[in-house]
Amino acid sequence: MTTHAPSAPPRRRGAYRPPAPIGGRGPLRHSPRHRLTVVAFLAPAIVILTVFVAWPMVSALRLSFTDASGFGREKFVGLENYTRVFTDPDIVSAMGNTALYAVLFTPIAIALALAFALLLNNPLLPLRGVFRTALFTPFIVSLAVAAFAWSYLLDPQIGLLNYWLRSLGIQLGNVLQDPTLAMPAVVLVAVWKSFGFYMVIFLAGLQDIPTSLYEAARVDGASAWQRFRSITFPMLGNTMGFVVIVALIAALQAFDQIYVMTGGGPYGTTQTIVMEIYQSGFRKLELGFASALSYVLLLITLVLSLTQFLFFSRREKDAA
Amino acid sequence: MMKRSLSVLATVGAAALLLAGCSGSSSPAADGPAEITFWHGYTEADGKVLDQIVADFNASQQKYKITTETKTWAVIDDTLLPALSSKEGPQIVAMPAERMPVYADRGAFTDLSDFYASSDSNTADLVPQAVDMVTVGGTPYGVPTGFVPLAMFYNKTLFASAGITEAPTTWDEWVADAKKLTVDENGDGTPEQYGVAIPDHATVANGLWPSLLLSGGGQIVDGDKAAIDSPENAKTIQYWTDAITKDKISPTGLDGIAADQLFSSGKAAMHVGGPWMASIAKDNNIDYGIAALPAGPAEQAASAIGVAMGVTESADDAQRAGAEAFFTYFFQKDVATKWSLASGWPPLRTDIPLSDVSSNPVVAALSEIAPTGRALLPGVVNSTDVISDIDELTQKSVAGGNVSELLSTAQSKIQQAIE
Numbered sequence: 001m002t003t004h005a006p007s008a009p010p011r012r013r014g015a016y017r018p019p020a021p022i023g024g025r026g027p028l029r030h031s032p033r034h035r036l037t038v039v040a041f042l043a044p045a046i047v048i049l050t051v052f053v054a055w056p057m058v059s060a061l062r063l064s065f066t067d068a069s070g071f072g073r074e075k076f077v078g079l080e081n082y083t084r085v086f087t088d089p090d091i092v093s094a095m096g097n098t099a100l101y102a103v104l105f106t107p108i109a110i111a112l113a114l115a116f117a118l119l120l121n122n123p124l125l126p127l128r129g130v131f132r133t134a135l136f137t138p139f140i141v142s143l144a145v146a147a148f149a150w151s152y153l154l155d156p157q158i159g160l161l162n163y164w165l166r167s168l169g170i171q172l173g174n175v176l177q178d179p180t181l182a183m184p185a186v187v188l189v190a191v192w193k194s195f196g197f198y199m200v201i202f203l204a205g206l207q208d209i210p211t212s213l214y215e216a217a218r219v220d221g222a223s224a225w226q227r228f229r230s231i232t233f234p235m236l237g238n239t240m241g242f243v244v245i246v247a248l249i250a251a252l253q254a255f256d257q258i259y260v261m262t263g264g265g266p267y268g269t270t271q272t273i274v275m276e277i278y279q280s281g282f283r284k285l286e287l288g289f290a291s292a293l294s295y296v297l298l299l300i301t302l303v304l305s306l307t308q309f310l311f312f313s314r315r316e317k318d319a320a
Numbered sequence: 321m322m323k324r325s326l327s328v329l330a331t332v333g334a335a336a337l338l339l340a341g342c343s344g345s346s347s348p349a350a351d352g353p354a355e356i357t358f359w360h361g362y363t364e365a366d367g368k369v370l371d372q373i374v375a376d377f378n379a380s381q382q383k384y385k386i387t388t389e390t391k392t393w394a395v396i397d398d399t400l401l402p403a404l405s406s407k408e409g410p411q412i413v414a415m416p417a418e419r420m421p422v423y424a425d426r427g428a429f430t431d432l433s434d435f436y437a438s439s440d441s442n443t444a445d446l447v448p449q450a451v452d453m454v455t456v457g458g459t460p461y462g463v464p465t466g467f468v469p470l471a472m473f474y475n476k477t478l479f480a481s482a483g484i485t486e487a488p489t490t491w492d493e494w495v496a497d498a499k500k501l502t503v504d505e506n507g508d509g510t511p512e513q514y515g516v517a518i519p520d521h522a523t524v525a526n527g528l529w530p531s532l533l534l535s536g537g538g539q540i541v542d543g544d545k546a547a548i549d550s551p552e553n554a555k556t557i558q559y560w561t562d563a564i565t566k567d568k569i570s571p572t573g574l575d576g577i578a579a580d581q582l583f584s585s586g587k588a589a590m591h592v593g594g595p596w597m598a599s600i601a602k603d604n605n606i607d608y609g610i611a612a613l614p615a616g617p618a619e620q621a622a623s624a625i626g627v628a629m630g631v632t633e634s635a636d637d638a639q640r641a642g643a644e645a646f647f648t649y650f651f652q653k654d655v656a657t658k659w660s661l662a663s664g665w666p667p668l669r670t671d672i673p674l675s676d677v678s679s680n681p682v683v684a685a686l687s688e689i690a691p692t693g694r695a696l697l698p699g700v701v702n703s704t705d706v707i708s709d710i711d712e713l714t715q716k717s718v719a720g721g722n723v724s725e726l727l728s729t730a731q732s733k734i735q736q737a738i739e
Binding site for chain 2: 156157171174176263267281282
């Protein structure tokens with residue numbers, strides 16, 4: 001089966017054209033007064049971004065080459081902090097844990113989000129609005145609050161989940177202190193909280209796909225799976241690219257529920273890079289090292305995001 | 321034109337205000353008393369008494385005025401660094417004593433050697449172990465506001481129904497009583513009631529396993545050397561691992577908070593905790609008793625919970641003098657007694673007799689066992705990593721790991737942490 005995107009109608013004389021930019025055809029023709037107004041409107045955002053984003057980033061970069069503790073005494077240590085990031089066994093282990101978290105979280109959250117989006121995009125489904133709201137609600141709950149609630153649910157002594165499963169003859173045990181189950185448990189909480197958000201993005205993407213494509217496919221006798229594989233999935237390319245990048249960035253920044261539910265334990269099996277940054281900075285008062293670790297995480301995130309961006313851009317180009 | 325000018329003016333003004341909001345606070349007034357800010361984490365009734373002591377101090381003289389700010393201990397730990405580094409910090413801070421060495425090592429607190437050396441500072445009779453907790457490399461950086469050994473809390477009702485009349489005094493008695501108190505009614509292998517709640521990580525004030533190691537004759541750190549890998553510690557870890565996993569006297573995988581909950585819900589007959597367990601037990605209608613931790617093969621020792629206050633590097637000379645004047649006032653015998661009774665912790669001065677605090681039965685009971693108290697990792701700067709290494713050792717041991725291999729690993733990790 002082949003499908004074609006509807007071609008744009010030929011442009012006619014007098015057809016709608018977007019208005020020219022305010023103030024003339026190009027920036028060179030702006031008057032000084034106009035430029036001042038533009039600067040005045042941009043100033044609050046520029047000031048806020050400079051003070052709260054750019055300056056801390058520059059400051060952290062400087063700190064990453066020092067042994068700063070935050071109390072004034074600091075000396076330049078060159079690349080020592082960066083060397084330690086890749087040689088300290090605890091940090092290397094935290095990188096492995098973060099990778100495992102991302103590998104578990106990203107595909108599960110996206111698959112669930114896409115599955116529910118496809119289900120809830122069906123106009124024949126009753127109470128669609130209620131289901132959408134119900135699945136989106138966890139996203140607006142604070143992750144720390146959700147983590148506390150899940151900790152109680154999973155508690156081996158007083159937890160409801162354990163109580164119910166025990167009555168069915170299933171012994172869940174102490175999930176959060178089990179080195180094999182602790183990581184899946186913290187991933188589960190993040191998936192539960194986040195997939196509703198990704199689902200809403202997929203729903204928006206699904207609603208942008210012209211129904212005429214599905215109608216044509218039905219006329220051609222395409223099955224539901226063929227329609228999904230040949231229309232839905234390719235047409236969701238941009239949305240998928242966006243969701244994958246956002247989900248991966250969220251995974252690399254995993255902290256809240258881990259801090260609340262396991263504290264990085266049992267014996268470091270859920271210790272992620274952000275947990276290490278927090279402990280280095282605020283527990284051991286090693287701001288220089290914490291800054292270096294933050295920059296390494298930033299670079300990892302940047303490289304992965306760019307790789308995915310290029311992958312999805314190329315795929316879109318190939319599809320076109 | 322006018323509108324544009326106004327919008328530009330308003331924007332620039334807003335930006336200026338924003339930047340002004342980020343700048344440092346105003347300096348203390350040139351005239352009048354030196355203003356001192358004091359952060360502490362006493363959030364219950366004890367906080368009100370501490371605030372009253374501060375108010376009494378302010379009223380007792382004209383040179384200094386201390387203003388208290390109450391935060392939780394966790395918030396103090398998380399905000400002190402940014403506050404001090406942005407010159408917005410307090411001049412006096414109280415914090416868990418085991419956290420003070422790392423701040424002192426990084427230069428956040430000032431040296432109090434001269435204050436301690438002064439004969440009229442009222443520090444001569446302070447509990448020495450309490451001062452050890454805030455001493456780094458021989459230099460004291462703080463003064464204690466609380467020091468109490470971990471104690472055993474037991475449920476008298478459950479004891480009576482098991483026919484036990486006295487709290488255990490040795491490890492063997494402890495385990496034997498715990499076995500009697502462990503009840504698996506339906507025989508499914510998971511007791512409904514445990515004899516004791518023994519966390520294997522994140523224990524109360526991180527002190528349960530250090531207490532057991534000390535009582536067994538072992539150490540964690542000896543000077544600047546790790547000392548965890550010793551035959552004494554191997555015996556202790558194996559003894560308690562067997563009691564937990566084979567005799568099932570306690571659930572596995574507990575942390576300190578879960579252990580508190582187990583005792584307060586009546587599902588554990590014995591629990592090792594701090595003074596706050598008295599009010600938790602009372603709130604949960606548990607008829608409780610307090611006893612010293614049972615003695616091990618070597619001695620009867622309990623890791624202590626310590627809280628201390630210090631003068632931060634942001635204090636100028638006048639503020640520092642004011643802080644030291646307050647410490648001197650705080651350690652006056654009558655004030656120290658009042659503070660002990662209100663906080664529920666034993667007196668910080670060794671020369672306050674038990675009879676002076678007998679009006680509060682919890683303080684009296686804890687004061688009796690005070691001599692068993694030992695400072696946890698005194699002067700160890702990187703206590704965070706050492707505690708985490710001990711947690712890993714005990715958790716893995718309870719999970720079935722080889723004790724001698726675990727001790728060997730812990731030895732090298734702790735040595736690395738303290739270097």
